[in-house]
Amino acid sequence: MNKNFAIENKLFTFVRKLSNNMTNSHQNMAKVFKALGSEQRLNLFKMIYYWEKTMDVNMCCGVEKAFSKACDCMNLSRSTISHHLKELQNANLLVCERKGQMLSCQVNKELLNDIKIFFD
Amino acid sequence: MNKNFAIENKLFTFVRKLSNNMTNSHQNMAKVFKALGSEQRLNLFKMIYYWEKTMDVNMCCGVEKAFSKACDCMNLSRSTISHHLKELQNANLLVCERKGQMLSCQVNKELLNDIKIFFD
DNA sequence: TTTATTGTTCGACAACTATCGAACATATTA
DNA sequence: TAATATGTTCGATAGTTGTCGAACAATAAA
Numbered sequence: 536m537n538k539n540f541a542i543e544n545k546l547f548t549f550v551r552k553l554s555n556n557m558t559n560s561h562q563n564m565a566k567v568f569k570a571l572g573s574e575q576r577l578n579l580f581k582m583i584y585y586w587e588k589t590m591d592v593n594m595c596c597g598v599e600k601a602f603s604k605a606c607d608c609m610n611l612s613r614s615t616i617s618h619h620l621k622e623l624q625n626a627n628l629l630v631c632e633r634k635g636q637m638l639s640c641q642v643n644k645e646l647l648n649d650i651k652i653f654f655d
Numbered sequence: 656m657n658k659n660f661a662i663e664n665k666l667f668t669f670v671r672k673l674s675n676n677m678t679n680s681h682q683n684m685a686k687v688f689k690a691l692g693s694e695q696r697l698n699l700f701k702m703i704y705y706w707e708k709t710m711d712v713n714m715c716c717g718v719e720k721a722f723s724k725a726c727d728c729m730n731l732s733r734s735t736i737s738h739h740l741k742e743l744q745n746a747n748l749l750v751c752e753r754k755g756q757m758l759s760c761q762v763n764k765e766l767l768n769d770i771k772i773f774f775d
Numbered sequence: 776t777t778t779a780t781t782g783t784t785c786g787a788c789a790a791c792t793a794t795c796g797a798a799c800a801t802a803t804t805a
Numbered sequence: 806t807a808a809t810a811t812g813t814t815c816g817a818t819a820g821t822t823g824t825c826g827a828a829c830a831a832t833a834a835a
Contacts, residue, residue, distance in 0.1 A: 547728055549705055561701075565694040572689030573823080574682065581681075585669055602782070608667055615824055617783060636781050636832050651774050654767050693793080722812070735794055737813060756802045756811050 563627070564653055567646065570626035576619045579605055580628060584642045602638045683747070684773055687766065690746035696739045699725055700748060704762045722758045 571577050582605060605616050620640065623629040631640045691697050702725060725736050740760065743749040751760045 545709065549702070561697065562694065565692060565697045568688045568697070569692030570688075572685060572692035574685040575823080577681065577685045577688070582669070589665065603780090606781095608671065611823095612825055613782065614784080614826075618823075621783095633782090633831095638782065647774050651771050654771050695793080723810090726811095731793095732795055733812065734796080734814080738793075741813095753801095753812090758812065 560649075560653075564650075567626045567628060567650065570622050570628055573619075575609065575611065576622060578609060579616070579619050580623055580642070582608065583629065583640050587642060602640070680769075680773075684770075687746045687748060687770065690742050690748055693739075695729065695731065696742060698729060699736070699739050700743055700762070702728065703749065703760050707762060722760070 571580065586604060602616060602620070605611075606613055609616070611619075620629065620631065620638075624631055627646055628643055629640050630643055631638055633639070691700065706724060722736060722740070725731075726733055729736070731739075740749065740751065740758075744751055747766055748763055749760050750763055751758055753759070
């Protein structure tokens with residue numbers, strides 16, 4: 536009986552810590568999942584990842600056309616794409632940088648790794 | 656030039672496939688992330704996972720108290736917890752089963768593994 | 776310098792979501 | 806059988822989100 540009690544207390548502490556957002560990474564993870572939790576945004580993310588990888592392998596051009604490609608491929612307005620990109624950046628899944636006219640987006644691979652670790 | 660063109664076409668095909676939801680797993684993944692994309696729901700999920708694991712290790716009692724524990728630990732009403740649990744089940748992250756009065760919830764470990772694979 | 780291209784910001788709107796309390800159903804205990 | 810405990814379902818509500826088009830800013834090309 537006492538044993539059960541002790542375990543319940545441990546549980547309480549654990550959850551209280553979560554609920555009080557003592558754990559920063561918890562909040563961040565929720566943010567990441569939220570960002571990936573829209574089908575269109577997941578599309579966008581995968582597209583950029585795929586694009587980046589393909590470009591890399593073929594060494595023929597940069598990744599800075601991601602935005603306009605997205606507009607062409609997905610049936611969404613520019614403003615919507617811009618909005619979604621911002622969400623992905625905000626979750627730290629993408630790092631974007633202006634290059635002249637174009638926006639260059641890259642996937643944050645470290646975070647991808649963190650996510651895998653999270654699920655262990 | 657021609658090379659770039661071919662690559663762009665590949666990209667188009669890739670994204671169109673995503674957008675048309677030809678890939679079932681893509682849709683499912685978005686659902687999973689959406690479910691985990693709320694802080695409270697992530698709390699709940701982690702709590703159940705932690706609870707399950709602790710109980711397992713200590714072999715002292717079952718996991719069927721998850722619901723009431725959740726109500727105690729998190730500051731949410733029963734109906735809200737019920738709602739969130741349903742979302743998690745819907746995303747296939749939890750498998751719940753009634754045991755008498757109680758609801759027994761278990762984490763779907765296979766899916767956790769699928770998620771890790773997804774990030775490779 | 777004019778025009779075209781890329782992307783951002785804004786305001787609007789419909790759809791969705793988190794949360795609650797109340798009422799209910801089912802199972803356990805007295 | 807009456808009372809209690811555990812969950813579910815419903816309706817309401819406030820808040821958030823996805824999407825658009827229009828107006829704008831910055832850069833590139835004519």
